[in-house]
Amino acid sequence: MLRTIIKTVFLIAISASFIFSTSPVTAPVPFDVPLKMPAGFSSITVAQNVGRARHIAVHSNGDVFVKLDRLNTGKGILRLRDTNGDGVADDTLKFGTYTGTGIAIKNGYLYASSDEEVFRYKIDAKGEIENPDAPEKIVTGLVNKRQHASKSLTLDNAGNIYVNIGAPTNVCQEKDRTKGSPGMNPCPILETAGGIWQFKVDKLNQTYAEGVRYATGLRNVVGLDWNNQVNDLYLMQHGRDMLFQFYPELFDQKAGANNPAEEFFRVKKGSDCGWPYCYYDNDKKKKLLNPEYGGDRVKEEICAGKEKSIVQFPGHMAPNALLFYTGKQFPEKYRNGAFIAFHGSWNRTPEPQAGYFVVFVPMKNGVPNGEWEVFADGFAGENINRAQYRPCGLAQGADGSLYVSDDNKGTIWKITYKG
């Protein structure tokens, strides 16, 4: 008996040392970071301390691809694989030498972006990246002036990719973020930024000349998703900052924290969502002229004709990911509804910060059909003004699980429903 125990221990030790010496495991087994969710849902921590995990994509074989905003040992994309089926990633492949935000999988290709370019990698039938060091460069030369530089992306079913080109400014003032500086009219930034550009998925080295400005008047969009049910592009705009600081006579501290709305749009080719001339006033429930353009919280003028958003959220919460849920695992009410990851605010100071959660918007046929609700919370930890985790990316697994990434500590969660 004793002998068999010793033998077993010995064998385990050998196999353990074998595993340690061959598998490229870098991080220790993660501790569980629990999230608050509705009854029946639970979460496990797939990976931890992976770096600045921006957007994520999950392949049909369960591999989780993570786009990093800061290089991890020289690489900007991670492939996290769970080889023993316990839900926790135990094998990490690193590739891509650029930082960025966007990542997506479509029809056997992995798409990823730096802050200026978009690349794609062929994924073979076994789920391996064919040439991790030699991707095809499909888009190049996009505006990157640091502010709002994330080139987040999504794809349709007709061979097009949609890329956010955020405006490198708050509200197109002559002097950015400077009190009293007027808004430029027309805003020249809109020619090369402040909108969503459409490119072909299979043409190399496309620049602005080959792209189509699909939607404009968008300050910065980090979360966007193609809705396959109704075949339209949906996106979340990050609203402008500094209303209370620049216009205390129009916005008191609370109004400045809650305005403007973070807006959820359904856009068509040619949509103009109003930035920088207009903002959505959460108190007046209307799109109004921005004060830099002569607005006084009453005047609508050109804003009456701009694209209307379909849901408006409190100010500054920074919606960084949008995902239409098409899985069968979650209860019926979630089907075809939208999950939105809010990265969390800073411009609500001195009011308490807000966001740092994942929200659900119930929808039917591409139209919201109920109030939005907080779905997953607890990311901030004890002090909402010094959040521990910041939700940034969302992805759906083949089994209908929902994945969430955090770019503050580098955590990936998998949320499942067991009823």
Added chain:
Amino acid sequence: MCGMKNAIIVSLIALGFAGFSFTKEQPGGTALKASMARGKKVYEEVCMACHQPDALGVPRMNPPLVKTKWILGDKKQLITIVLKGLKGGEIEIDGDRYDNPMPPQEDNLTDTQIADVLTYVRNSFGNKASMVTTAEVKARRKVGK
């Protein structure tokens, strides 16, 4: 709220002392307190939105003002940052850069307000450094033009 009230009381006391000590010239003591009280107001009105109430900033957007080499270092460089602003991405702390620009304050704040706010920041949030004077800001403004 309570902190606010205390701050107001402290600043009133400090201002009172400053009034008394005008004839005596005590740069390290009451003058410091008076300047800090005025500087706190400037900080709250102008800087706090970005650098936050605890001065620890916002990750990758606005840098902290706690024990950085700019806050504690060469006063000339520090004054110039506040006068002229920064483009965004110019400051690096522990490998992180910050995406927002820092707006120039030369048209927004007086020399005394800039001296006060820098004196306040250099002696709050765990920082400890000498005062910045109105004359020092005036000198930098001349260089810049």
